[in-house]
Amino acid sequence: MSVLIFLDQSEGHIKKNSFEAASYGAKVAEILNTDAEGIVLGNVEDDLAALGVYGLKKIHSFKNEELNTLDAQVFAIVIAEAVERIGANVIIFSNNISGKAIAPRLSAKLKAGLVSGAVALPNTENGFVVKKSVFSGKAFANVQIKSERKIISINPNSYKIIKVEGTAEVIEPNITVPGSKIKVTAVNKIAGEVPLSEAELVISGGRGLKGGENWHLVTDLAKALGAATACSRAVADAHWRPHHEHVGQTGLAIAPNLYFAVGISGAIQHLAGVNRSKTIVVINKDPEAPFFKAANYGIVGDAFEIMPKITEAVKKLKGG
Ligand SMILES: Cc1cc2nc3c(=O)[nH]c(=O)nc-3n(C[C@H](O)[C@H](O)[C@H](O)COP(=O)(O)OP(=O)(O)OC[C@H]3O[C@@H](n4cnc5c(N)ncnc54)[C@H](O)[C@@H]3O)c2cc1C
Numbered sequence: 052m053s054v055l056i057f058l059d060q061s062e063g064h065i066k067k068n069s070f071e072a073a074s075y076g077a078k079v080a081e082i083l084n085t086d087a088e089g090i091v092l093g094n095v096e097d098d099l100a101a102l103g104v105y106g107l108k109k110i111h112s113f114k115n116e117e118l119n120t121l122d123a124q125v126f127a128i129v130i131a132e133a134v135e136r137i138g139a140n141v142i143i144f145s146n147n148i149s150g151k152a153i154a155p156r157l158s159a160k161l162k163a164g165l166v167s168g169a170v171a172l173p174n175t176e177n178g179f180v181v182k183k184s185v186f187s188g189k190a191f192a193n194v195q196i197k198s199e200r201k202i203i204s205i206n207p208n209s210y211k212i213i214k215v216e217g218t219a220e221v222i223e224p225n226i227t228v229p230g231s232k233i234k235v236t237a238v239n240k241i242a243g244e245v246p247l248s249e250a251e252l253v254i255s256g257g258r259g260l261k262g263g264e265n266w267h268l269v270t271d272l273a274k275a276l277g278a279a280t281a282c283s284r285a286v287a288d289a290h291w292r293p294h295h296e297h298v299g300q301t302g303l304a305i306a307p308n309l310y311f312a313v314g315i316s317g318a319i320q321h322l323a324g325v326n327r328s329k330t331i332v333v334i335n336k337d338p339e340a341p342f343f344k345a346a347n348y349g350i351v352g353d354a355f356e357i358m359p360k361i362t363e364a365v366k367k368l369k370g371g
Pocket residue numbers: 256257258259260282283284285286297298299300301302313314315316317318319320321324334335336337340352353354355
């Protein structure tokens with residue numbers, strides 16, 4: 052009985068969140084005195100054997116072009132079959148868009164208890180208890196999984212990526228991909244930008260920027276840093292920025308290394324989508340703005356004066 056980690060991929064490359072899930076899964080396997088194995092769906096160009104550095108002993112690579120893009124219903128069927136074949140009893144996902152879509156379906160199929168949004172390793176001293184974040188990060192719950200099979204989806208940026216020595220054995224099992232109930236008719240990709248959900252650095256603007264015409268304050272710094280851009284819902288509702296940039300409770304939940312918020316008040320619904328960021332920097336002219344309570348660094352002042360200076364300083368530092 053092993054620990055199986057779902058390795059999410061996009062356009063043939065394993066996503067960074069999966070390295071974290073793999074490191075977490077390898078540690079779970081160590082706790083349970085078993086092996087960690089990975090599962091990849093779709094055609095991947097990356098060297099899968101090299102993923103052994105994340106503690107994986109084997110990678111089950113289900114190569115099939117019909118699995119190149121996420122279809123949660125189909126993925127859940129394929130993974131359920133693989134779990135039976137491999138004999139895994141703990142299945143780990145990153146709690147990203149794919150994990151959120153697949154893990155609950157797999158849980159229903161396998162009748163396996165699921166803890167989504169885990170933030171720590173399971174405590175196995177008395178059962179199998181997993182700590183998870185609840186109420187948009189405002190509290191934690193310790194949840195016991197009692198079923199024989201267990202599924203955990205780990206919140207991005209909750210566990211460090213650990214590298215060890217070793218290569219994984221890559222197995223390419225045969226597979227019949229079940230027919231999909233959905234048909235993708237169009238894919239609209241945002242070209243030339245850092246995808247927000249994967250970004251390590253995010254510069255985000257709020258209503259304090261007064262209008263879409265002032266967005267160069269955000270995009271100039273983003274360009275200088277190689278960061279993605281985001282915004283508050285108020286900004287997207289006002290059509291200053293597209294809705295795919297809106298972060299928060301009703302938007303995208305992100306966990307970058309740096310979240311740089313400019314002219315955003317820090318309403319609880321906004322914080323719900325960004326409070327897992329490693330470092331939060333806030334610029335706001337109101338010293339009482341709630342965002343300062345969640346910030347690691349804060350600047351009280353006018354964004355229109357401060358942002359050009361920071362962008363200039365970054366450009367200078369980078370020699371541009
Ligand atoms: C059910 C529900 C779901 C929601 N979901 C989301 C969500 O997912 N994401 C989200 O963002 N919001 C969400 N909201 C809205 C949320 O409550 C806030 O209204 C919104 O986040 C406010 O956006 P803001 O901070 O840009 O604007 P404001 O609240 O207007 O804040 C603007 C800030 O800019 C500062 N400022 C003004 N001028 C300057 C300047 N020159 N320099 C520096 N600072 C300046 C001000 O001091 C102020 O703090 C939701 C609300 C509800 C009810």
